[in-house]
Amino acid sequence: xxxxxxxxxxxxxxxTMGNETVHALRGISFxxxxxEFVTIMGSSGSGKSTMLNILGCLDQPTSGTYxxxxxxxxxxxxxxxxxxxxxxxxxxxxxxxLLARTSAIENVELPLLYNSAVSNEERRERAIxxxxxxxxxxRLFHTPSQLSGGQQQRVAIARSxxxxxxxxxxxxxxxxxxxxxxxxxxxxxxxxNSQGITITFVTHEPDIATFSNxxxxxxxxxxxxxxxxxxxxxxxxxxxxxxxxxx
Amino acid sequence: MRILNLLKIAYKAIVLNKVRTLLTMLGIIIGVASVIAMLxxxxxxxxxxxxxxxxxxxxxxxxxxxxxxxxxxRGSGGDVQTLTLKNYDVIKEKSxxxxxxxxxxxxxxxxxxxxxxxxxxxxxxxxxYLDIKVVGLQSGSMFTDAEVKSAxxxxxxxxxxxxxxxxxxxxxxGQMIRFDNIPFKVIGVLEEKGENTFGQDQDDVVIAPYxxxxxxxxxxxxxxxxxxxxxxxxxxxxxxIEVSDILRSEHKLMDNEDDDFSVxxxxxxxxxxSSTSEMLTVLLVAVASISLLIGGIGIMNIMYVSVKERTxxxxxxxxxxxxxxxILMQFLIExxxxxxxxxxxxxxxxxxxxxxxxxxxxxPTSVAMYSIIISFAVCAVTxxxxxxxxxxxxxxxxxxxxxxxx
Numbered sequence: 250x251x252x253x254x255x256x257x258x259x260x261x262x263x264x265t266m267g268n269e270t271v272h273a274l275r276g277i278s279f280x281x282x283x284x285e286f287v288t289i290m291g292s293s294g295s296g297k298s299t300m301l302n303i304l305g306c307l308d309q310p311t312s313g314t315y316x317x318x319x320x321x322x323x324x325x326x327x328x329x330x331x332x333x334x335x336x337x338x339x340x341x342x343x344x345x346x347l348l349a350r351t352s353a354i355e356n357v358e359l360p361l362l363y364n365s366a367v368s369n370e371e372r373r374e375r376a377i378x379x380x381x382x383x384x385x386x387x388r389l390f391h392t393p394s395q396l397s398g399g400q401q402q403r404v405a406i407a408r409s410x411x412x413x414x415x416x417x418x419x420x421x422x423x424x425x426x427x428x429x430x431x432x433x434x435x436x437x438x439x440x441x442n443s444q445g446i447t448i449t450f451v452t453h454e455p456d457i458a459t460f461s462n463x464x465x466x467x468x469x470x471x472x473x474x475x476x477x478x479x480x481x482x483x484x485x486x487x488x489x490x491x492x493x494x495x496x
Numbered sequence: 497m498r499i500l501n502l503l504k505i506a507y508k509a510i511v512l513n514k515v516r517t518l519l520t521m522l523g524i525i526i527g528v529a530s531v532i533a534m535l536x537x538x539x540x541x542x543x544x545x546x547x548x549x550x551x552x553x554x555x556x557x558x559x560x561x562x563x564x565x566x567x568x569x570r571g572s573g574g575d576v577q578t579l580t581l582k583n584y585d586v587i588k589e590k591s592x593x594x595x596x597x598x599x600x601x602x603x604x605x606x607x608x609x610x611x612x613x614x615x616x617x618x619x620x621x622x623x624x625y626l627d628i629k630v631v632g633l634q635s636g637s638m639f640t641d642a643e644v645k646s647a648x649x650x651x652x653x654x655x656x657x658x659x660x661x662x663x664x665x666x667x668x669x670g671q672m673i674r675f676d677n678i679p680f681k682v683i684g685v686l687e688e689k690g691e692n693t694f695g696q697d698q699d700d701v702v703i704a705p706y707x708x709x710x711x712x713x714x715x716x717x718x719x720x721x722x723x724x725x726x727x728x729x730x731x732x733x734x735x736x737i738e739v740s741d742i743l744r745s746e747h748k749l750m751d752n753e754d755d756d757f758s759v760x761x762x763x764x765x766x767x768x769x770s771s772t773s774e775m776l777t778v779l780l781v782a783v784a785s786i787s788l789l790i791g792g793i794g795i796m797n798i799m800y801v802s803v804k805e806r807t808x809x810x811x812x813x814x815x816x817x818x819x820x821x822x823i824l825m826q827f828l829i830e831x832x833x834x835x836x837x838x839x840x841x842x843x844x845x846x847x848x849x850x851x852x853x854x855x856x857x858x859x860p861t862s863v864a865m866y867s868i869i870i871s872f873a874v875c876a877v878t879x880x881x882x883x884x885x886x887x888x889x890x891x892x893x894x895x896x897x898x899x900x901x902x
Contacts, residue, residue, distance in 0.1 A: 307815065307896050328819045335817020342899070346812045350512050360816040362501045408816070 253316075254415050254447050255281035255304065260313035262299050273299040275470040276313065281416070281449060286442040288458040289451045291467035300467065301451045305338055305418050306330045318415045335363050339409025343421035345401045347393040353380060353404045354389040360412045379407035383437060399430035406437065416447045423457065429491055435460045435484035460484050502822070506830040509802075510837075520798040521838035523791025524878065528842025528871045529849060530784035532863065536850040538777030540861035545769045549762050553630045555729045557594070557736060559587075559722040559743070562756040577718035578756050583746055584722050590742050593735035596624040597724040599706050603714050605676040607653075607661050607702060609668075614660035618651075618675055618702040620709025621723070628725040636669035636684030639705055647707040651675070652684040654699040675702060678712055732761040788874060791838065796882035799831050803890040810890050811898025824891035831883020832876055839875030843868055 262274040273296045281287055291297040302308035303315060306322065307330075315322040318337050325333070334340075339360075347356045357376040361367045367375070380386055383403040393401050402422060409417050419438070423431035439460060442448050450461060458464045459482040466474035510517045561578045584599045591597075601620040606613050619625070623638050639650045653661075653668060662668045668682045689698040710716055726735040736759045743757055803810070810823055818826075847863060854861045 302896050305815070307899075328821070331814065331817050331819040334815060340815050342812075346808065346899070348809060348812075351508070355508075359813070362505070363813075363817040363819070363822060365498055412817075 252283040253280050254283050254285075254318055255279075255449075256314070256316040258314045260303065260310045260315060262296075262303065262308070263311045272470050274303075274310070277467075277470075277472055278313075279465060279472065279475060281447065283415075283447055284442070284445050285463055286438070286448045286461040287450065287463045287465060288461040289449065289465045289467065290453065290455065290458055292453060294469075295467040296470040297451055297453070297467055301418065301420055304449060305340060306334050331363075335360060335412060337415045339412065339414035339417040341402070341405050341409050341417060341419040341422045343424040345393070345398075345405045345425075347401055347404055347408075349394070350392055352390045352392055353385060353396070353407075356393070356404055357407045357411050359408060364412065375411050376407070379411040380404070382410060382441070383407045397430075398426055399433055402426065402430075402434055403437065406434075406441075410441070410446075416449055417441070419448065419450045421452055422450065423452070423454070429488065431457075432484045432488040432491070436488060439484050499825075502825050502829050503833075505826050506833050509830055510833060513802075516798065517834055520794050520834055521791075521841065523787065523794040524835050524838030524875060525791075525842040525845060527784060527788030527791045528839050528875060529846035530787055531781060531871055531874075532843055532846025532867055533849040533853065533861075534780035534784050535777065535867040536846070536861040536863045537853065537859060538773060538780060539864050539867075540854075540859065541773045542770055542777075543862050544860040545773065546766055549766050549769075553628055553725060554762050555726040555732050556628055556762050557724045557726055557732060557739065557759060559724070559739060559757060559759050561718075561721075562754075562758055577716075578747065579719040579722060580717070581719060583743060584719065586746050587722065587724070587739055587742050591724075591735070591738055593727050593731045593738050594724045595727050596627045597722065598622040598625045598628060599719045600625075600721045600723050601706050601709050601714055601716065602720050603709065605713065607657055608674040608677075609661040609671065612661045612663060614657055616654075616657050616700055616702050618704055618709055618713060620704055620706035620713075622706060624725075625703065625723065628723050631689060632687045634685045634687050635667070636682070638684055644705040644707050647711055648705060649678065649680045649708060649712070650683045650704065651680040652686060652703040653682055654686045654701040654703075655688040656697055656699040657702055658685055675704075676713055680704065726761070729763070732763050736761050736764075788878065792835070792878040792882040795831055795834055795879065796885060798834075799827060799883055799886035800889070802830075803827060803886045806890075807893065807898050807901040810893050811895050811901065814893070814895035815899060820891040823893075824887045827887035827890050828880065828883045831887065832879035835875045835879030835883075836872070839872055842875075843871060846871075 257280070258278050260274055260277045261272070264271045264273060277300070289297060289300060299308070303310055303322075306317070309322060309325075309330075317333065320333060320337075322330075322333075348359070354373070354376050357379050358372050361372040361375065377386070377389065380389055383406050385400060385403050385407065388396065388400065393404070396404065402425075406417075406422075422438075423434050426434060435457065438448055438450070448461075450457065452458070459478065459480075462478050462481055464474065464476055464478060465472055559579065581599060584597070587594070588597050598621045602617055604615065604617050607616050622644050623641060626632065626638055633652070634655070636652070638652060639648065643650055651673065653673075658668050661673060662671070668685060671682050673680050673682055686699065686701070686703070691697055724735070724739070726732040739759050740755065743759070744755065747756055749756065813823060813826075850861045850863055853859050
């Protein structure tokens with residue numbers, strides 16, 4: 250049995266808005282094992298974003314337990330959470346969130362800047378390696394404005410890989426991309442997953458789920474579905490089926 | 497996080513916003529440059545006053561009659577005739593801290609030689625005058641005590657008088673001149689001393705035995721002043737007190753009566769002028785400091801805007817593991833980098849301005865090392881002080897909110 254990366258038990262998150270208490274998550278339990286590719290689905294208001302924030306150690310649950318790679322989130326300080334984010338999680342955002350006017354390689358190096366155990370030489374090497382993994386080995390010194398949306402997201406993916414996280418956490422990572430580029434990115438995720446990298450993908454697009462091996466569906470703060478996908482589509486194959494692009 | 501990485505990040509942020517950073521720095525640059533230049537002017541004038549006064553003889557002591565406050569209208573110093581030759585003799589005899597002393601009587605008049613004439617001042621003194629004023633002879637000789645005793649009609653001329661009365665370049669020594677129609681024989685020429693800080697031409701003088709001036713020109717029996725020289729500069733203040741005591745008992749003043757004379761050492765004169773120029777310096781520096789303060793506020797303003805503008809970047813940095821302290825340091829270092837760079841440019845500009853002032857306005861300047869060090873320190877403190885609030889704000893951001901900020 251493979252290692253449990255994420256272990257969530259009876260997780261609740263409540264927000265107080267004036268006099269009202271909003272129950273964003275109402276007691277959720279699940280585990281994610283090493284090497285899984287999980288999509289967390291749900292319409293808006295389902296608790297998806299709250300789930301994402303907690304999974305990403307940006308927010309803490311009101312009650313229940315959350316362990317990532319064997320470390321309990323309970324009662325950790327802001328700084329300790331930052332360290333966990335730095336060492337264990339790779340973030341990918343819908344809007345890429347690259348630093349403007351900053352080269353691809355410097356963007357990728359960013360997480361390692363906050364890890365004092367990594368030397369300057371090692372940082373550069375790992376950034377180059379990560380960019381090669383996402384197929385941008387030739388564009389190390391291009392700035393975001395010189396890259397297409399898909400390429401920018403690849404830089405963001407390289408940035409999420411550079412600190413060798415236990416899990417990549419993607420938030421609507423294909424939301425800003427056209428179908429062709431989405432498939433390219435999903436194909437890249439599948440490649441990375443086949444190399445053993447655990448991926449959690451939060452989305453509201455159902456077809457993204459067909460590329461993952463497990464889907465968790467949230468509704469009104471509860472899990473209404475959690476199923477293994479026995480018919481995983483290949484994003485590369487889907488990409489091939491699309492009509493040829495005009496040149 | 498290593499400080500070097502932080503410096504790199506801050507440097508990048510500054511380089512990416514060159515024009516804005518430069519405009520932000522402007523306040524600091526102007527502030528520092530003006531502080532440096534103002535202090536240089538202040539120090540320069542202070543030094544030039546000091547050196548002028550020293551060249552006049554730094555252990556010189558002058559004794560003048562006091563103001564006349566017995567009548568309804570107060571006269572100026574020197575109006576009264578309280579200083580006499582007898583006073584001079586007593587001071588000379590009793591004082592222990594004076595090395596040289598001379599009576600001084602002076603009056604204006606026309607120096608005439610042949611077809612040339614020149615208005616000047618004649619000083620009646622004794623030969624010790626040269627030692628007190630620390631001035632030598634360029635040619636000829638000084639009159640002797642014997643010539644003083646006999647009230648000889650001999651004079652020693654200053655260079656300005658020589659230039660105007662003997663314009664042909666002939667040697668004045670041995671020539672005859674007339675001062676107020678009284679013929680004098682020129683026996684020597686004083687060394688050139690030039691103008692002093694107060695713009696006085698120190699070479700526009702005629703020196704003669706005081707007896708001659710008293711009897712033959714002014715027809716008075718009192719003295720305008722007594723000049724003396726303390727044994728050393730350190731003894732000057734004590735010498736002032738000693739002379740005052742002698743004169744008080746000589747003038748038979750009661751304990752409750754004010755001095756009817758004044759005794760001044762050069763040291764007092766220096767401090768009088770220094771305090772004037774010091775006050776001026778303080779005012780100048782205060783004005784310059786205000787500009788530095790405004791520069792600081794400029795930094796705060798731009799850092800505040802920068803934090804707002806880069807909220808999303810801050811969120812991202814936090815998401816990938818940047819701690820609050822890292823963010824705080826990043827913005828603080830950026831602010832300090834801006835202020836210190838501004839400081840460096842300001843110092844260079846200030847030094848340039850100083851050179852310009854010296855060269856083209858001919859004002860005496862002197863750049864004090866401490867002004868540069870203080871400017872730097874103030875810049876660093878300004879950066880930290882005004883950078884703190886925006887940086888603190890950045891570091892306290894919630895990463896979730898920051899990431900969603902548009």
